[in-house]
Amino acid sequence: MLRSGRNLQLLSKNVVRENLRLLSSTPQPSPKDATKKVAKERTLDKKPVKSSSFVMNLFIGSSNTAQVFPFPDGLNTEHKETLGVLVDPVQKFFEEVNDAALNDSQSAVPEATTQGLRELGAFGLQAPVEYNGVGLNNTQYARLVETVGGFDLGVGIFLGAHQSIGFKGITLFGTEEQKKKYLPKVATGEQFAAFCLTEPSSGSDANSIRTRAVLSPDGKHYILNGSKIWISNGGFAEVMTVFAQTPITDPATGETKDKVTAFIVERKFGGVTSGPPEKKMGIKCSNTAEVYYDNVPVPIENVLGGVGQGFKVAMNILNNGRFGMAAALSGTMKASTKTAIQHATARVQFGRRIDSYGTIQEKLARMAMLHYVTESMAYMISSNMDKGSTDFQLEAAISKVFASEAAWNVTDEAIQILGGNGFMSANGLEKVLRDLRIFRIFEGTNDILRLFVALTGLQYAGGHLKQLQKAVKSGNVGVILGEAAKRAKRTVGLRQSNSLSEVHPKLALQAQLTSKAVEGFGITVESLLIKHGKNILDEQFLLNRVAAAAIDIYANVVVLSRATRALNMNISSANHEEMLARVWCNEALDRIQLNLTAVKSQSQLSNFSTMSQIAKEMCEHGGLIQQNPLGI
Amino acid sequence: MSLRILVGCKRVIDYAVKIRVKPDKSGVITEGVKHSMNPFDEIAIEEAVRMKEKKIAKEIVAFSCGPTQCQETLRTALAMGADRGIHVEVSGPEYETLQPLHISKMLAKLAKDEQIDLIIVGKQAIDDDCNQTAQMTAALLDWPQATSASKIEAKDGSLQVVREIDGGLETIKVKLPSVVSADLRLNEPRYATLPNIMKAKKKPIKKLAPKDLGVDVSPRIQVVTVEEPPVRQAGAKVENVDAVIEKLKALGHA
C-alpha cells in the first residue's frame, strides 16, 4: 500500500540549500526569522514546515486555498478612496509630461521630467509618510505601477531600481537610525538609490560575489573593495545597497569563512566611481552602469540587516518587489492590446476588417487571457502581502516569470496584428518589445526562477515524504492510516471531492480538472523524489517540466478565483471573464498533462538525454556540428 | 485682503471617456465609467489656490454635490490646495434630475453660512453644458457676477476680471463679495501630487444633506429619453475632381 520507503534517498536539507544558493534571486527567509528558521530546520525530521502557500502545498498534491479563495482584496474602503484619487495624476503625468519616445531616443530622462516625477511623489511610493514617502501599501503601489508600465518601462525601471530594490532594503531591514538618515532624501528623489549585487563573475550565482569588505584596524569601518556591473541608476545613485563578502569567524569552530553582508554605501564616502551609461537594447532611458569601490570606508553602522545576512537581505528585497513587475507588465500588456485592437478594427484586407478573421481573433483572445492571468496574479499576490502573508515566495517568482513572458508574447502578437506598421518606430510597439526583453533576464532570470520554484517545492515535498517514512518505521498508526486512506481513495478513483469547491458552478468542470491536476502533480513529484532522490537537483530537463506544470496549475487557480469573484459579484464583465478563465484552464490542463507525462515517458526521457548530448557536442565543437547541405 | 473662497467641484464623466447611452434610454451609463473633476472646476480650484498663495485668500472651501464618490473629487481639490471640503450627498437617482438651480441654492446658502467672500465655479460642466450655476447663484445672493473669466486680479475690495466674449476681451470690475465663473484660459491647473493627496486625507470633509441647506431636490423634471447622436454616414472615395462635382450635383449641392 505504502510504497516501500526503506532506501529512499530524499533531498537532504543541506544539499538543497547549497544548491538553491547557487541560484541567484532565490528568496530566503528574512534575517529576523533566521534563528527561528534554524530551530525549525532542526526539528524538521519530526515535522515538516507548514506552509499556507498554494504552490508550496501543490508539491504534496494538496490544494491549500487559504491564499487563493476568495480572491483577496488588499484594499479597505479608505485605501480604495485614496487610490481612486491617486491614479489620475499619475496617468496624466505620463500622458502629458513624460515622452517615452524621447526618453528612448535620448537614452536619458530629461531633468524636467525627473523633476516632475519628484513633485508627483513617484520616487517614494511605498516609503512611509513620516519619511516623506507616499506610504502606499503593495496593492496601491501595484495599481500605480500598472499605469507606469502602460506608458514607459524605461522610466518604470528608473523608478523601480530606485525604490523597489535600491532602498527597499532600508525600509525592510534598516534600523530606526538608518531609516531616519536615508529615507527622507531618497523618498523625495532628492537622492537616488541603487541595488548593487551583480559582478562580472557573479550573475545568477549571487553568492559567488568577490567584492569584499574587511573591518578597519580600529573596528569603526568596513573597507570595501570590488566592482559591480549593470547597476541600474549606478551612474548617479548617491545611496547604494551594496553586497560584499565579509570574513566571519564561527565561534564554535574558530573557522573563518566569507559570508555576504549588505551595506548602505554613500557615493560621498569616497572611493566610489562609476562607468559611462551602457548602450543597450531597451529601457534605454534607465541608466545602467558599472560601479567601482576602491577602499571605500563604510561605517559599521551602515551594515544592513546584520553581518553575514546579506544573501537573505538581497533575496528578500527581490522577493518583495516581484509582484510590482507583474503589475507593471500587466499595464504594458493592456496598452499593447489596445493598440492591436484599434488597428484590427480599422484595417481592411481582402475586403473585410481583419478582426473578422479567425487568425486575428485567436491572437486577440490569447492576448486577453495572458493579460488576465498576469493581472490576477499581480493583485492576488499584492493583496496577500498586504494581508500580512510572508509565504508568497513561489507565487512571486511565478508571477515574475509569467508576466515577463506573457508581456513579450502579447506585444509580439500586437506587432504581428499591425503588420508592417508594427515594425515602424512611430507606432511605439517596437520600443515596448525592446524594453520588455530585459524582464526575462534581470531580478533573477526566468530559468533560475523556474528551477527555484521546482526545487523549493520538491524540498518541501521531500520533508513530508521523510516524515511519512519515519512514521512507517516507528509505526505511527495515525499518520500511516491517514495517508493510507488518502492513497486508497486516489487508486480506487474515489477522489477527495473537488478540493476547489469555492469555484463558481459555471466553471465547475475546470475546477474539478484542476483539482485533479493538483493530485496528479503531487503523485508525479513523489515518484520523482523516490526515483531520483537528491540527484533530482541535477535533472533540469525534469525540473523545468515540473515548474511549467506548477506555473500552469497556479495560473488556473488564480483565474478560477478571479472569475468566480466576477461571477459572484455579477459585475458587468463577469461573462467575459468566465470565457477567459474557461479557455485558459482548458488549454492549460492539456499542457499540464503533457508536462507531467513527459517526466516519466520513456520517449521523452530519451529525447532529453539526446538533447543533452546534442548540446555537449555543439559546445565541444564550438558551433553547429553539421555543414550546410552544399558542403561549401 | 484675506478672502474666504467657496469653489464648486462637480464630479463628471471623464472627458476622455466615450459616452454610452443606457439600453433603456433613461440616461447615460455611469457604472464602471471613469469620473473626474469637471475640468473648468479644476481651473476654479487652481485660481483659488493661487489667490491663497498670493495671500489674497485665507481659506478655500471646496464644495461638491452628488453621490458618495464625490468625496474623491473633493480629495483631489484638497490635494490641490483647498483647506476643507463640503459634500452634499445626493443619491444616484435623485442626482440624475438635479438642476443647476438646486446647486445655486446650496452654494448661496453655504456662502452665507460660511461667511464666503468669493465663489468661483467653472463656467460650465462638461456633462450637461448648462452654464447657469454662477449666474443663478449671483442672482440668489444678489451679488455681482463675472462670468467666463480668463484673468482675475484682486484690487482693494474688488476684482478686475477679463472675460472672453465673442470676438474680443472685456475687462470688468466687480465689488466683493461676488461670483466668478472660470473659463478655459484662466490658468493651467496643477496636478494633485501623491504626497499632497496623502496629506489631504487629514483635511476635513463635512457631509451634509440637501435638507440641511433647506434645498428641496425632489425632481421637477422627468427624463423622457436620452438618444445617441446620429451615426455619421460612411463616406465614399471618388477618383478625381470631376467625379466630386458629379457626386455633389447628384446630391443637389451644386
Ligand SMILES: Cc1cc2nc3c(=O)[nH]c(=O)nc-3n(C[C@H](O)[C@H](O)[C@H](O)COP(=O)(O)OP(=O)(O)OC[C@H]3O[C@@H](n4cnc5c(N)ncnc54)[C@H](O)[C@@H]3O)c2cc1C
Ligand atoms: C539592463 C540591466 C539592468 C540591471 N540592473 C541591475 C541592478 O540594478 N542591480 C544588480 O545587481 N544587477 C542588475 N542587473 C544584472 C542582472 O540581474 C543579471 O544580468 C542577472 O542576474 C543574470 O546574470 P548574468 O547576466 O550574469 O547571467 P548568468 O548568471 O551568467 O546566466 C547566463 C544564462 O545561464 C543561465 N543559468 C545560470 N545559472 C544556471 C543554472 N544553475 N542552471 C541553469 N541555467 C543557469 C541563466 O538563466 C542565463 O540564461 C542588470 C542587468 C541588466 C541587463
Ligand SMILES: Cc1cc2nc3c(=O)[nH]c(=O)nc-3n(C[C@H](O)[C@H](O)[C@H](O)COP(=O)(O)OP(=O)(O)OC[C@H]3O[C@@H](n4cnc5c(N)ncnc54)[C@H](O)[C@@H]3O)c2cc1C
Ligand atoms: C521593413 C519593411 C520593409 C518592407 N519592404 C517592402 C518592399 O520592399 N516592397 C514591398 O512591396 N513591400 C515592402 N514591405 C511591406 C510588407 O511586405 C507588408 O508590411 C506586408 O506585406 C504586410 O502587409 P501590411 O503591413 O499592410 O499588413 P496587413 O496586410 O494589413 O496585415 C495585418 C495583419 O492582418 C493579417 N491578415 C491580413 N489579411 C488576413 C486574412 N485574410 N486572414 C487572416 N489574417 C490576415 C496579417 O497576417 C497581419 O497579421 C515592407 C515592410 C517593412 C516593415
